[in-house]
Amino acid sequence: MLRSMMFKNVVHYNEHQSVEFSDGFNLIIGRNGSGKSVIFELIRRCMSTRISSTIPSTCGNEKDPAFAICRFTNLERSPCELLSGIFMALEGEKKYFVKFIIYKYSDRLLGCADKYDCISTGGKIKSIGALMASRENVPITDVDALKNYIENGTIPKNIDTFVREIISSFPKSEFDLLSSGEPQSACQLVLYELENFFVATFPMRSIGPSQWTESERVRANWREANEKEVNARAEIIRDLYFPEEGKESTENKRRIDKKLFQDTLDKLTYPNHFEVGGTAHTITINGISLLRAPEGIVEAIQFALIFACNDFKTICLEEPDRGMHPEMVERLRELIFRSEGKAFILISHNISFVSRWTIPKTHVCVSEKVDATPNHKVVSCSNLSYISQRSVKLLTDTDDLKKVLFARRILCVEGKADKIVIEGIFSYLVQHIDDENLRRELNLDPMDIQNISSHQLIELGSCSYEEQIRSCCEDFNVSCRFLLDLDAYVVITKDEKKKATSIAIQGFKIRQKGRFDKFKTLDSFISDPEGLDVLIRLKEIDQTFFWKGGRIEELIVKSLDASEFSAIFTEARYIKHPLSEVEFVSKNAKNELQEFILRGDNNSLLFKTLVMKDEIKRFVEFMKRN
Structure with a gap:
């Protein structure tokens, strides 16, 4: 093999x-x-x-x-x-x-x-x-x-x-x-x-002709011709399941283990049961014509036939999961992973094939440009350093984080509210890409908007995977940026004995870290030109952005004037305008604001209003930079 x-x-x-x-399992992925x-x-x-x-x-x-x-x-x-x-x-x-x-x-x-x-x-x-x-x-x-x-x-x-x-x-x-x-x-x-x-399958193997509502082929008088074409194109099923009928000559006839075929198909489609019937020229699945069979079931049958053919030792499958639901894809992955005596090489864009167990057998195709000329390379995860392999395995525990392996550009945000707001702002920019006044106000051209909105958003949640994501993005040539809350780096520490507070900068591997030790309160750190503004500039070099106000919820409330606030938060019980620091940190106010964002009642108006605020302009300028 x-x-x-x-x-x-x-x-x-x-x-x-x-x-x-x-x-067994070998996976080739990439954008x-x-x-x-x-x-x-x-x-x-x-x-x-x-x-x-x-x-x-x-x-x-x-x-x-x-x-x-x-x-x-x-x-x-x-x-x-x-x-x-x-x-x-x-x-x-x-x-x-x-x-x-x-x-x-x-x-x-x-x-x-x-x-x-x-x-x-x-x-x-x-x-x-x-x-x-x-x-x-x-x-x-x-x-x-x-x-x-x-x-x-x-x-x-x-x-x-x-x-x-x-x-x-x-x-x-x-x-x-x-x-x-x-x-x-x-x-x-x-x-x-x-x-x-050896056997390989290609995307063109699809047995059904593509159709649309304007096609003549959807009319009743085309049914017989469509049935005939579907059966003619079902070469994998015809030649493996009906070898005596499938080919006119006896040359290269393949023999399959039909019991292994049916067992494999049953494992993929459990709890349902499907059987192939008919003849090589009128194939049926559970008595239904091949034309009407679900694509995912047809793909499962084709895979089970190839799997059950003992002749094949090297099997290349391109997009074998088409039409399959995620549970079936995971079963397909496990069947291949546990197989012996055969080498399966898969190409797919489906993140369900990626797990911490399959990562050592995964090869990522990476595209970059050298002097404006495309240059591809293959990064085999088994060849990564021990630290990089650990980073990749951590990312495979969450579907959202797996996007790093397929993306060209990513933007990592902390929570669901952050993700909704940023998605809304990106969507607003795309919808108003022809608005010259908006572009002039934000200093953007149409290409800037396309580049900014092409970032895939990854919600980190409670996972603090910043360093691991940076490592993986470097290995796989992915442009990576972070939008984090201020408290990801700035922490207020209290000395109970001295009854004093101080500012601590964490997760910050820069020699200038000591320059922030002089700040004792958050207010002094934010207002002093040598405080927050310096930290922002240093972190932007590291492709990290955070709001001057601290969190997305604070940005929203503090950016709105009274009329804007009342128009958007029409039924607010706990959020008040203007909002004091004491009121904002209250659990009720924070939860209510998040509920408004998640529920999305007035999100369109919220995004339209926010996009012209100074902090959002600063964020857009950050995203615009290469």
């Missing part, structure tokens, strides 16, 4: 990447456009005799070879350990594409390879041509590095030298030309055996 892969210089992966896979599907495509190209006509795009220097190498062990064939890979290289001005196999034979390393011409259009290489030449029984010279990688998975110290020596083992000039009537090459024969143990 597939144990590891390395690749470089393909589709925005400019630097060398290495990924290790294990038995859209971060290169997840590229990994699947490279695996498929390394494992299949079927060559794609499209050529993988390269990045960086065109003269640097683009390559992908997959390492396999415990194969049910001889040799049982081998490397399968592809590379594109230049010879003069001509680029060529090669698929190769390297394997251990006795104490020697041998290889075989196939060369394909690259077809150019308008001076640019557009596609891969037909198989033109091959080589077999090629002696490989760099024995030690290759043996260590094949046998132990040890990554060579110098990857570029390692790959160039592989490429030099298959020079273009020494390939033997194939005649049109010649049988399959040695490389194809090995790949043909290899792909018998």
